[in-house]
Amino acid sequence: MTDRTKTSLDTYEAVLFDLDGVLTPTAEVHMRAWERMFNAYLDSRGGQPPYTEQDYFDYVDGKPRYDGVRSFLASRGIELPEGTPDDPPDVETVSGLGNRKNVEFSRVLETDGVQAFPGSIRLVDHLEKAGVKVAVVSSSRNARAVLAAAGILDRFPVIVDGNVAAERHLAGKPAPDTFLAAADDLEVLADRAVVVEDALSGVAAGRAGSFGLVVGVDRGAGADRLRESGADVVVADLGELVAE
Ligand SMILES: [Mg+2]
Numbered sequence: 001m002t003d004r005t006k007t008s009l010d011t012y013e014a015v016l017f018d019l020d021g022v023l024t025p026t027a028e029v030h031m032r033a034w035e036r037m038f039n040a041y042l043d044s045r046g047g048q049p050p051y052t053e054q055d056y057f058d059y060v061d062g063k064p065r066y067d068g069v070r071s072f073l074a075s076r077g078i079e080l081p082e083g084t085p086d087d088p089p090d091v092e093t094v095s096g097l098g099n100r101k102n103v104e105f106s107r108v109l110e111t112d113g114v115q116a117f118p119g120s121i122r123l124v125d126h127l128e129k130a131g132v133k134v135a136v137v138s139s140s141r142n143a144r145a146v147l148a149a150a151g152i153l154d155r156f157p158v159i160v161d162g163n164v165a166a167e168r169h170l171a172g173k174p175a176p177d178t179f180l181a182a183a184d185d186l187e188v189l190a191d192r193a194v195v196v197e198d199a200l201s202g203v204a205a206g207r208a209g210s211f212g213l214v215v216g217v218d219r220g221a222g223a224d225r226l227r228e229s230g231a232d233v234v235v236a237d238l239g240e241l242v243a244e
Contacts, residue, residue, distance in 0.1 A: 009123070009241055010130035012212050014188040016179050017156075019138035021198035021219045022238070023120045024150050026140075031056055032112065033105040038072060041097060048076055065098040073097075105142060109149040116150040119239025124155055126242045135160065135182040137195075139172055158185040174201040176209025183211075196238070203230040215241070 009015055020026040031053070038051035051072070059075050060068035066082075073080060073094070083093025089100040127134055135158035136143060143161035147153040160182045164170070170177040176190075183193045195206030198217040206214035207230025215238075216223070216231030223234040235241060 010132050012194045014133040014186045014193040016135045016137050016182050016195050018197045018202050019136050019143050022217050024114050024116050029108050029114050032108045037101040037104045066094050069094045069097045114149045119237035122242050123238040133186045137178050137182045158182050174204035176205045179209050200229040
């Protein structure tokens with residue numbers, strides 16, 4: 001890839017990393033959490049075959065949490081009251097089961113952990129040595145737990161996650177606000193900072209914020225679509241950006 005040879009991230013003052021799909025393969029953890037939650041629930045009802053990975057792709061993948069619950073249950077002919085988002089996880093409602101999945105997510109993180117992408121860690125190491133500041137910018141409210149489980153929480157002095165965004169009333173991606181807040185916290189101007197993202201909405205946020213460089217990591221979105229959405233450079237693995 002010709003992009004790579006002319007791209008040296010250590011000429012910038014800061015690099016702002018998305019988390020899920022950029023630093024950690026978190027989709028796996030979500031899949032396992034859904035599986036544990038649904039299978040425990042189906043067991044408790046009895047008379048149902050187990051939830052499978054195929055169910056995940058057919059009914060849950062990519063949907064907002066409660067939609068995933070409702071959609072899978074409907075496939076088994078189970079209808080539950082909606083409940084409300086603050087239903088405790090032991091309540092038998094769509095919201096309750098959704099919240100139960102979130103509890104399971106934390107449990108899977110604690111027991112199984114999550115392994116950061118080795119190439120991403122090599123880049124973070126490289127930037128640290130070069131004196132480039134780093135931050136994590138994630139929509140997830142579980143960002144700190146994921147970083148801790150991956151053993152890299154202390155590598156990022158600035159973390160703008162879903163909780164910080166809610167507290168500070170920052171608009172989510174594709175708005176640039178969370179990335180701009182992270183640059184500001186690092187005391188770096190946007191045009192001296194790099195955004196690293198695997199989602200189309202994320203690279204769009206990078207472009208909207210007029211950052212110095214937007215790096216797309218292609219974990220399935222597709223290099224062309226990442227470029228169309230705002231990526232200046234697309235790599236398959238962040239290790240490609242570490243100078244030999
Ligand atoms: Mg992502």
